Amino acid sequence: MPLNELSVVxxxxxxxxxxxxxxxxxxxIFNQIDRIDKTVKSYLYLNKEEALSxxxxxxxxxxxxDIPPLAGLPVxxxxxxxxxxxxTTAASRxxxxxxxxxxATVIKRIKDAGGIIIGKxxxxxxxxxxxNENSAFQITLNxxxxxxxxxxxxxxxxxxxxxxxxxxxxGTDTGGSVRLPASFCGISAIKPTYGRISRYxxxxxxxxxxxxxxxxxxxxxxxxxxxxxxxxxxxDSTSSHISTPDxxxxxxxxxxxxxxxxxxxxxxxxxxxxxxxxxxDSINRISQLGGKIEEVxxxxxxxxxxxxSIIAMAEASSNLAKFDGISYGLRIEDSGDLEEMYLKTRGSxxxxxxxxxxxxxxxxxxxNHYEDYYLKAQKIRSLIKKDFENVFKKFDLLIGPAxxxxxxxxxxxxxxxxAQILAEIYTSPVNMAGLPAISINCxxxxxxxxxxxxxxxxxxxxxxxxxxxxxNLEQELKEINSVKPDLSF
Amino acid sequence: xGNDTVIGLEIHVQLLTKTKIFCNCSTDxxxxxxxxxxxxxxxxxxxSLPVLNKKAVDFAILTALALNCHINESNxxxxxxxFYPDLPKAYQISQFDRPLAENGFLEIRTEKSxxxxxxxxxxxxxxxxxxxxxxxxxxxxxxxxxxxxxxxxIPLLEIVTEPDIQSSEEAIVFLQTLxxxxxxxxxxxxxxxxxxxxxxxxxxxxxxxxxxLGTKTELKNMNSFRAIRQAxxxxxxxxxRLIEQGGKVLQETRRWDESSGKTVFMxxxxxxxxxxxxxxxxxxxxxxxxxxxxxxENNIPELPDERKERFMKDxxxxxxxxxxxxxxxxxxxxxxxxxxxxxxxxxxxNWILGELLCYLGQENIDIDKSPITPVALIELLELIDRGVIxxxxxxxxxxxxxxxxxxxxxxxxxxxxxxxxxKEEIDDIIEKVVRDNCETVQDYISGKEKAIHFLVGQVxxxxxxxxxxxxxxxxxxxxxxxx
Numbered sequence: 001m002p003l004n005e006l007s008v009v010x011x012x013x014x015x016x017x018x019x020x021x022x023x024x025x026x027x028x029i030f031n032q033i034d035r036i037d038k039t040v041k042s043y044l045y046l047n048k049e050e051a052l053s054x055x056x057x058x059x060x061x062x063x064x065x066d067i068p069p070l071a072g073l074p075v076x077x078x079x080x081x082x083x084x085x086x087x088t089t090a091a092s093r094x095x096x097x098x099x100x101x102x103x104a105t106v107i108k109r110i111k112d113a114g115g116i117i118i119g120k121x122x123x124x125x126x127x128x129x130x131x132n133e134n135s136a137f138q139i140t141l142n143x144x145x146x147x148x149x150x151x152x153x154x155x156x157x158x159x160x161x162x163x164x165x166x167x168x169x170x171g172t173d174t175g176g177s178v179r180l181p182a183s184f185c186g187i188s189a190i191k192p193t194y195g196r197i198s199r200y201x202x203x204x205x206x207x208x209x210x211x212x213x214x215x216x217x218x219x220x221x222x223x224x225x226x227x228x229x230x231x232x233x234x235x236d237s238t239s240s241h242i243s244t245p246d247x248x249x250x251x252x253x254x255x256x257x258x259x260x261x262x263x264x265x266x267x268x269x270x271x272x273x274x275x276x277x278x279x280x281d282s283i284n285r286i287s288q289l290g291g292k293i294e295e296v297x298x299x300x301x302x303x304x305x306x307x308x309s310i311i312a313m314a315e316a317s318s319n320l321a322k323f324d325g326i327s328y329g330l331r332i333e334d335s336g337d338l339e340e341m342y343l344k345t346r347g348s349x350x351x352x353x354x355x356x357x358x359x360x361x362x363x364x365x366x367x368n369h370y371e372d373y374y375l376k377a378q379k380i381r382s383l384i385k386k387d388f389e390n391v392f393k394k395f396d397l398l399i400g401p402a403x404x405x406x407x408x409x410x411x412x413x414x415x416x417x418x419a420q421i422l423a424e425i426y427t428s429p430v431n432m433a434g435l436p437a438i439s440i441n442c443x444x445x446x447x448x449x450x451x452x453x454x455x456x457x458x459x460x461x462x463x464x465x466x467x468x469x470x471x472n473l474e475q476e477l478k479e480i481n482s483v484k485p486d487l488s489f
Numbered sequence: 490x491g492n493d494t495v496i497g498l499e500i501h502v503q504l505l506t507k508t509k510i511f512c513n514c515s516t517d518x519x520x521x522x523x524x525x526x527x528x529x530x531x532x533x534x535x536x537s538l539p540v541l542n543k544k545a546v547d548f549a550i551l552t553a554l555a556l557n558c559h560i561n562e563s564n565x566x567x568x569x570x571x572f573y574p575d576l577p578k579a580y581q582i583s584q585f586d587r588p589l590a591e592n593g594f595l596e597i598r599t600e601k602s603x604x605x606x607x608x609x610x611x612x613x614x615x616x617x618x619x620x621x622x623x624x625x626x627x628x629x630x631x632x633x634x635x636x637x638x639x640x641x642x643i644p645l646l647e648i649v650t651e652p653d654i655q656s657s658e659e660a661i662v663f664l665q666t667l668x669x670x671x672x673x674x675x676x677x678x679x680x681x682x683x684x685x686x687x688x689x690x691x692x693x694x695x696x697x698x699x700x701x702l703g704t705k706t707e708l709k710n711m712n713s714f715r716a717i718r719q720a721x722x723x724x725x726x727x728x729x730r731l732i733e734q735g736g737k738v739l740q741e742t743r744r745w746d747e748s749s750g751k752t753v754f755m756x757x758x759x760x761x762x763x764x765x766x767x768x769x770x771x772x773x774x775x776x777x778x779x780x781x782x783x784x785x786e787n788n789i790p791e792l793p794d795e796r797k798e799r800f801m802k803d804x805x806x807x808x809x810x811x812x813x814x815x816x817x818x819x820x821x822x823x824x825x826x827x828x829x830x831x832x833x834x835x836x837x838x839n840w841i842l843g844e845l846l847c848y849l850g851q852e853n854i855d856i857d858k859s860p861i862t863p864v865a866l867i868e869l870l871e872l873i874d875r876g877v878i879x880x881x882x883x884x885x886x887x888x889x890x891x892x893x894x895x896x897x898x899x900x901x902x903x904x905x906x907x908x909x910x911x912k913e914e915i916d917d918i919i920e921k922v923v924r925d926n927c928e929t930v931q932d933y934i935s936g937k938e939k940a941i942h943f944l945v946g947q948v949x950x951x952x953x954x955x956x957x958x959x960x961x962x963x964x965x966x967x968x969x970x971x972x
Contacts, residue, residue, distance in 0.1 A: 200537070207770035238772075318568055
């Protein structure tokens with residue numbers, strides 16, 4: 001088996017047993033990237049030379065019996081997370097050429113634990129989108145069906161994991177941006193509780209909603225990286241002081257007697273039949289494993305999406321106002337005065353979807369409209385939080401689909417701004433309430449054999465329980481999940 | 490006239506924390522290499538996040554308490570969105586509808602009025618300072634502009650008064666009193682020229698007959714007490730004239746133009762920015778517990794008013810002296826350091842408020858950088874008290890001390906200006922003066938009492954002022970009576 005196909009668990013075992021070297025694994029990964037990434041287009045930037053020299057250093061360390069926790073593990077990073085010395089663009093023309101002078105906290109923690117950053121992956125510009133088609137630079141394809149999108153916003157990371165172009169990857173999740181592409185690409189992804197992982201170094205778009213997520217081939221892989229990057233960071237005031245458990249241990253226990261709520265709002269008419277079948281199939285398996293299943297209601301869910309959009313756009317309009325072409329990134333110089341330079345730089349530096357959201361976000365924050373939009377959206381946000389709090393009084397976890405649809409065709413929803421948001425109908429309420437959730441592959445649609453993601457949602461800081469259930473289910477679905485995308489092109 | 494002036498002030502006070510309000514950069518930015526005190530946070534680089542400096546909150550609470558404000562338990566930071574090249578994030582982290590403090594007052598007393606008055610404080614809130622633009626000129630035109638972000642993220646407390654101020658004089662007294670308080674609290678050096686304290690003003694005229702408040706204008710860009718007084722006076726006169734001539738005051742922002750001595754139009758109400766305030770999602774709400782407030786309340790240092798009372802009681806100083814000594818904290822400190830080892834307090838106060846302030850003022854030196862230390866000053870005063878030198882000579886010695894930094898004793902010895910207390914030495918000179926001025930001596934003998942003063946003057950001339958005039962007088966009388 002080529003070493004780029006390893007799971008993180010297997011990688012660490014083999015490294016600890018001195019069966020493989022970090023350098024060999026990296027070489028296999030870069031071979032795979034060389035072979036397929038011209039087509040799949042997961043990566044925006046490759047850190048090949050530095051990664052290989054890091055791998056050699058770590059192999060040397062291991063020879064001297066000094067094995068760091070991640071032992072040279074190759075990690076791909078979504079390009080909206082700052083990597084010191086490596087271009088970081090958030091897939092926007094306006095940040096072309098921006099090389100951060102510092103590492104995001106998660107990058108520092110991965111490096112300190114002996115992980116290796118192999119490159120930066122594609123995404124929808126500033127993480128705004130559901131298909132990766134909003135990237136300013138390239139469109140990543142879905143490894144399962146290259147006529148389809150990989151999902152967004154963190155589609156590059158999802159495709160890279162699914163196509164064995166990395167062992168694991170980081171993405172960011174504002175309204176579903178790791179869970180949706182994980183669902184579309186048949187992998188697993190966790191969006192932890194807001195505050196669990198430091199956001200320092202994430203190019204902020206919707207600060208109150210977004211959280212770094214982990215995308216991998218298996219549940220234990222997610223747990224391993226969670227152990228490394230979770231925990232309070234003095235550089236992020238919104239990061240939590242809550243202690244970090246050993247997430248890997250949570251995969252040991254069974255799920256007998258856990259109570260699962262099935263929100264009926266997640267099975268509305270928007271839900272694709274093929275997706276629904278697979279999700280219900282998994283719910284039945286959880287029931288067979290001893291889980292208690294009951295239908296519940298989250299009555300304010302129908303207002304979640306518009307409220308989410310208002311808050312996300314408002315925050316984005318403020319966060320993106322600083323890109324003016326002066327200190328870093330793109331600058332259109334061919335203009336006479338300063339104001340014209342600003343206008344031209346911003347006008348051509350941002351893509352259509354970003355401009356649309358900046359305009360709407362600016363509008364909803366003006367003093368004339370603040371109460372009608374932003375304030376109302378915040379009130380709805382409180383109601384949604386309450387809805388979740390109420391059901392979690394009686395239930396351990398909630399289960400439903402991650403996406404209402406399987407991966408769609410390239411270009412299919414390009415001209416439908418609303419469809420962009422609708423795909424996040426089941427994932428964005430989770431961000432509104434700041435809850436942890438996972439998306440795990442639960443099979444393939446009958447007709448087109450497209451991956452389907454199951455979403456498991458928990459109360460704040462109950463990632464252990466989510467991982468535990470996901471791992472149990474993963475064991476059940478082993479046979480289904482042993483299928484790999486055909487990459488022999 | 491028949492109309493009242495109505496003034497409200499907005500004062501920005503830079504808080505003297507060691508590090509900036511949202512990062513660990515040093516606040517000691519003045520006269521430093523541009524952009525040398527910056528980091529990803531205060532440069533607003535992508536991905537950076539603010540972390541509140543608790544010390545800045547301490548200082549803000551301390552100041553608000555000294556201004557008799559109510560401290561709000563639950564505080565929220567807001568983003569004030571506007572675009573300007575000196576604002577790296579394109580928003581300023583500030584406070585909006587949940588400020589740190591509200592409903593205070595500050596007692597002021599102008600020189601003219603016998604009674605003190607309370608100026609109400611509407612609110613005080615925390616925010617961050619912006620960077621600074623430097624415009625380079627060529628042929629009288631701006632050729633390029635540079636940005637220095639060293640000032641970006643310096644903590645500010647914005648204090649907003651109610652429109653209770655009735656004249657430019659009151660505005661100045663309010664600001665002096667406030668400056669004095671923040672200096673005593675140690676939260677700000679109160680330097681208007683350097684911008685560590687900045688003031689904007691809202692001005693309108695109230696019709697005395699019907700009590701109606703006129704339209705207000707906002708005044709900006711006043712960088713000294715002098716500029717504030719001139720700008721306010723100009724604007725008050727401008728508005729009064731406009732009203733008298735049947736014109737209308739327009740709601741607008743005006744800028745004080747130092748060179749022309751006028752306020753000039755900046756922008757109208759219609760052009761006012763919509764700041765699109767919303768809660769800063771990168772910071773958690775700030776809860777200020779009662780115990781936090783109490784711990785600060787228990788550590789409020791002595792304030793200028795209390796110190797003035799103490800100076801009058803302990804040092805028996807008149808109100809005027811005490812008031813002037815305490816107004817600038819380091820001046821009061823200087824006095825107290827000297828008074829520790831010297832008890833002719835009135836003489837000490839006279840010299841500090843007279844000679845010392847005069848020389849410091851001429852050379853534009855701060856009191857805490859005075860070339861004459863309190864110890865050096867009392868050494869000089871003791872020479873006067875012991876009769877070693879006269880007060881007049883002491884002033885010359887003082888000047889030398891100020892210039893050279895040398896001690897009084899050394900300078901007195903060098904110049905040989907010790908008073909002649911040796912009777913024989915003076916006797917010789919008297920003998921000479923009496924011989925050389927026979928006519929004057931005769932005038933005195935024949936009853937012209939004043940003539941003796943001429944003779945005293947002559948003796949003083951020969952001794953270069955080193956003799957004690959009283960002693961010379963009695964010796965002269967003695968000598969002439971003998972003949």
